[in-house]
Amino acid sequence: MTHESAASETLSARQQAIVPIAAFAATGDIDRLSAALDEGLDAGLTVSDTREILVQIYAYAGFPRSLNALGALMKVLESRKGRGLQDAAGQAPSRAIPKGDALLAAGTANQTRLAGGPVRGPVFDFAPAIDEYIKTHVFGDIFERDNLDWQSRELATVAVLSALPGVESQLQAHMRISMNIGISAIQLDQLGQALADRVDVEAARRAHDALERQLASA
Known part of the structure; x- marks a missing residue:
């Protein structure tokens, strides 16, 4: 798909x-x-x-x-x-979800493609953990499916x-x-x-x- x-x-x-x-x-x-x-x-x-x-x-x-x-x-x-x-x-996911650094890279690429450019902001500088969670989990684990x-x-x-x-x-x-x-x-x-x-x-x-x-x- x-x-x-x-x-x-x-x-x-x-x-x-x-x-x-x-x-x-x-x-x-x-x-x-x-x-x-x-x-x-x-x-x-x-x-x-x-x-x-x-x-x-x-x-x-x-x-x-x-x-x-x-x-x-x-x-x-x-x-x-x-x-x-x-x-x-319906269908199940057809590809394996990457892990570790590869998941962060995939999630970052997905987020950038969806948003139309890199996503940055003061809140992500203030709390880098939430930035990583969003990239790896929301745009990685979820949007890679x-x-x-x-x-x-x-x-x-x-x-x-x-x-x-x-x-x-x-x-x-x-x-x-x-x-x-x-x-x-x-x-x-x-x-x-x-x-x-x-x-x-x-x-x-x-x-x-x-x-x-x-x-x-x-």
């Missing part, structure tokens, strides 16, 4: 399904998450897709939210199996950060990253509309404001 695909004018049904799944997982709304998972599997998400989305969100919303969301997915899959539905398994494309990962990340108040700077960074890897402004506007329609108007407002700032800066 390639890291990115050509931007189109609309989000696919599969891509739209990622938005409420990630948002409800981040806020811990298990009942609405379960419904969104059911709808997402109907829309073409594989078991691997949904599981990977819920694993990744721990980097942005914490392990407890991720673990609870994965438990909800297990229950949804069991329920669907009981109804006679056979969900596509090729069973979910980078655009899907960024749609999930933007949805998570839109759903969480108080993380506007991180949302802004990932709005920029999303556009760097070929997600169009039209598609990001549709992400915001999906948040408004299916999640929460405040989450939609945060996404809209971040998109407007990104477009203005560009």
